[in-house]
Amino acid sequence: MIVGIDLGTTNSAIAVWRDGRAQLIPNSLGARLTPSAVSLDEDGTVLVGMAARERQVTHPQRTATAFKRLMGTERRTTLGPGHVYSPEELSALVLRRLKSDAEAHLGEPVAEAVITVPAYFNDRQRRATRRAGELAGLKVERLLNEPTAAALAYGLHERDQACQFLVFDLGGGTFDVSIVELFEGIIEVRASAGDNRLGGEDFNELLVEEFLNAQRAALQGLEAGEREVLRARVREQAERARRAMSSEPGGTLRVTWRDRTLEHVVTAERFEKLSEPLLARLREPVLRALRDGAVRLDRLREVVLVGGATRMPVVRRAVTRMFGRFPGAGPNPDEAVALGAAVQAGLKGRDAALKEVVMTDVCPYTLGVDTAERRADGSVRTGLFTPIIERNTVVPASRFKTFATMRPGQRVVRFTVYQGEAPAVADNIELGSVEVPVPAEETGLVTVQVRFTYDINGLLEVDVQVPKTGETRQLLILGQQSDISPAQLEERRRVLAALKIPPREMEANRAALARGTRCYEQFLGDRRAQIGELLRQFERVLDGQDPRRIEAARTQFMRSLDALEGESYL
Ligand code: AMP
Numbered sequence: 012m013i014v015g016i017d018l019g020t021t022n023s024a025i026a027v028w029r030d031g032r033a034q035l036i037p038n039s040l041g042a043r044l045t046p047s048a049v050s051l052d053e054d055g056t057v058l059v060g061m062a063a064r065e066r067q068v069t070h071p072q073r074t075a076t077a078f079k080r081l082m083g084t085e086r087r088t089t090l091g092p093g094h095v096y097s098p099e100e101l102s103a104l105v106l107r108r109l110k111s112d113a114e115a116h117l118g119e120p121v122a123e124a125v126i127t128v129p130a131y132f133n134d135r136q137r138r139a140t141r142r143a144g145e146l147a148g149l150k151v152e153r154l155l156n157e158p159t160a161a162a163l164a165y166g167l168h169e170r171d172q173a174c175q176f177l178v179f180d181l182g183g184g185t186f187d188v189s190i191v192e193l194f195e196g197i198i199e200v201r202a203s204a205g206d207n208r209l210g211g212e213d214f215n216e217l218l219v220e221e222f223l224n225a226q227r228a229a230l231q232g233l234e235a236g237e238r239e240v241l242r243a244r245v246r247e248q249a250e251r252a253r254r255a256m257s258s259e260p261g262g263t264l265r266v267t268w269r270d271r272t273l274e275h276v277v278t279a280e281r282f283e284k285l286s287e288p289l290l291a292r293l294r295e296p297v298l299r300a301l302r303d304g305a306v307r308l309d310r311l312r313e314v315v316l317v318g319g320a321t322r323m324p325v326v327r328r329a330v331t332r333m334f335g336r337f338p339g340a341g342p343n344p345d346e347a348v349a350l351g352a353a354v355q356a357g358l359k360g361r362d363a364a365l366k367e368v369v370m371t372d373v374c375p376y377t378l379g380v381d382t383a384e385r386r387a388d389g390s391v392r393t394g395l396f397t398p399i400i401e402r403n404t405v406v407p408a409s410r411f412k413t414f415a416t417m418r419p420g421q422r423v424v425r426f427t428v429y430q431g432e433a434p435a436v437a438d439n440i441e442l443g444s445v446e447v448p449v450p451a452e453e454t455g456l457v458t459v460q461v462r463f464t465y466d467i468n469g470l471l472e473v474d475v476q477v478p479k480t481g482e483t484r485q486l487l488i489l490g491q492q493s494d495i496s497p498a499q500l501e502e503r504r505r506v507l508a509a510l511k512i513p514p515r516e517m518e519a520n521r522a523a524l525a526r527g528t529r530c531y532e533q534f535l536g537d538r539r540a541q542i543g544e545l546l547r548q549f550e551r552v553l554d555g556q557d558p559r560r561i562e563a564a565r566t567q568f569m570r571s572l573d574a575l576e577g578e579s580y581l
Contacts, residue, residue, distance in 0.1 A: 013123040013152055013359050014113050015352025017160070018102060018140065020079040020210060021183025021319065023047050024349035025109040027117065028357030033164065033350040038112045039519045044345060045109060049101050050074040051090035056511045058521055059108040065525035069532055071243040075101050077212065080184050082143075083136035099139040103146035103507060110147055111515055124149045125352045125359065129185045130156040130203035133376055133440060134430060146504050152359055156375075158189030159200055160351030161317040165341045167193055174312040175201070177300070179330060179338070180348075181293070182318035184210040188296045190304035200373050202304030202403045204296040209289065211253070211320035217285045218249035222264045222275045229273055241268060244533070251578065256282060257322045267533050283325050290329045297333060303403045314338045319345035374465050377402040380426045381436040383417055391417065396429055396436045399463045411462035420451050424459050428473055428488065445486035447475045520553060523565050530572055538575060545571050 015033070017024045022044040026035045035043045040061060050063035051073045058066065067074045075088045081098040089095050096104075106126075113121045126149075128140050137154055144151035158178035167176060173194040180187040187205040191198060222245050223230065233241065244266050252262030261278045301308065316338045320326060322345075330338050342350055379398040383391050400410050416424060425446045431439025449457045457479060464472040473486040513521055527546045531539060545568055552564040573579045 012121050013356040014121050015356045016124050016126045017349035020077050023105050025113050026349040026353035028353045033353035036113045036116045039515050047105050048076045049104050051094050059104050062522035062525045065529050068243050068247045068529050077184055082139045099143040102143035106147035123152050125153050125155050125355045127155050127157045127160045127348050127352050129187050130158055130189055131205040131207050155355050157348050161347045162191040163354040164347040164351035165315055176313045177311050178315045180317035181320040182210050183212055188300040190300050190306050202300045204299040215249040219245045225275050226273050286325050316344050317347050373403045374406050376430040378430050394436050407466045409464040413458055413460050415456040415458050422451050423448050442488050445484050447484045449477055523568055
């Protein structure tokens with residue numbers, strides 16, 4: 012069985028193509044979104060998903076979230092002594108949770124997956140994502156760009172007429188804009204642009220700052236550790252208030268700190284004002300994608316909203332203003348990507364219900380080589396980036412450029428391959444290099460031809476040829492392949508497998524307990540006493556070890572907390 016997975020910054024989701032349609036798979040709590048969070052318990056147990064997200068407030072130092080933003084970097088996260096993880100290992104733990112939820116739901120093993128990535132992810136980030144899948148014991152059939160997945164979920168591939176869409180995807184931590192074209196059964200991402208440092212969390216930070224400023228007097232003299240705990244609590248309240256503002260005119264942040272409850276009300280107008288700088292940042296990638304895709308605004312058939320943060324009215328209004336029309340209605344914006352990945356998985360499995368859809372993609376970054384130039388005064392300037400395949404070229408693509416040696420008598424030419432948009436190679440990402448011998452001409456220069464061929468799986472083939480001698484050299488760069496050895500992979504998979512992880516049926520109970528503990532810390536007075544009593548009752552049922560009673564008590568416990576918090580969890 013091949014599944015489709017949206018590995019998100021804030022939430023992840025898993026879906027499958029069954030009975031002729033894409034369906035989301037609920038997790039052990041019955042929810043369709045699983046928080047991308049990992050936390051280490053006091054007894055060395057690793058919690059993933061909602062239980063971990065609840066602990067973000069009560070145990071920020073032992074909890075990791077938003078690690079998708081670190082994918083492709085060397086950054087390690089310490090959750091406790093002996094528990095240090097790379098971003099891809101944390102992602103692997105989330106993927107493993109999703110895999111086991113899917114297996115429990117489907118009643119069969121899940122070994123293969125289509126995993127989505129932001130269109131803007133570079134090769135390193137894509138490699139790390141692929142590795143996360145492998146560490147979770149999944150064969151990664153394909154990495155699919157998130158906007159392409161959204162287009163599939165909206166059923167754009169089922170329309171007969173040729174048309175162009177814009178996919179506007181604002182998630183927890185990344186923003187992606189893509190121009191998607193449909194033509195004779197081919198879905199093509201014509202252009203993509205984005206900002207991988209812009210998302211719902213940045214809107215939360217606005218509210219956090221607003222709260223801390225307003226409460227400055229009450230919060231003086233905090234130590235660094237205290238400040239971190241406080242910030243996590245405020246952030247959690249900011250997230251709540253912001254979500255509430257999607258359906259109500261304002262929101263309230265309520266934080267209990269040293270026997271006092273600090274409260275701050277934010278009106279919709281104030282929030283819109285605070286959001287202005289972030290809303291302004293949404294424009295640039297939109298304009299760039301339109302420009303790169305050579306698409307006129309009035310030729311766009313539809314604007315497709317994806318990502319949970321597009322539920323925010325301020326964002327919807329900004330989109331309506333930007334495009335002069337209302338965005339289209341489709342599946343839930345935070346579920347579309349996983350559903351689209353499942354459609355792609357269905358295509359992989361050649362499900363009869365799906366029309367044949369050919370998908371092409373674009374290369375997200377410019378690929379080129381380093382060159383030097385001789386200035387008028389004879390001095391040489393090195394380290395210049397010369398593009399060969401420009402970003403947003405539809406792949407597969409093959410392009411060549413001809414270069415000349417720098418000086419007479421030169422014996423060898425070395426090309427170093429880079430990806431990026433900066434004019435100096437030092438600011439781009441180095442991918443590899445290749446050398447070719449040239450005949451040492453006493454006078455005049457020798458020409459060398461460089462051809463780049465980039466295929467749909469991110470494999471870049473570099474061919475260097477010296478026409479005069481027929482000498483050729485080749486370099487293969489495996490864009491999305493794993494770059495660690497099978498033995499290393501096995502070793503890291505073993506480490507992850509050995510982690511103490513609660514069994515699936517316990518996971519939901521741990522999540523409920525973590526939520527109860529957080530609520531206990533947050534409330535004061537009668538409500539706190541009431542939560543304490545609810546917690547003790549639930550713990551007593553857990554001690555009884557009767558699965559049916561536990562499930563009923565857990566549902567009851569969660570409903571009581573919903574009532575106290577004024578927000579439903581599922
Ligand atoms: P995603 O990465 O698509 O899961 O999107 C996650 C982001 O969507 C987070 O920043 C959430 O706060 C945000 N989000 C989810 N639901 C809502 C909502 N109802 N209103 C506002 N933001 C939301």
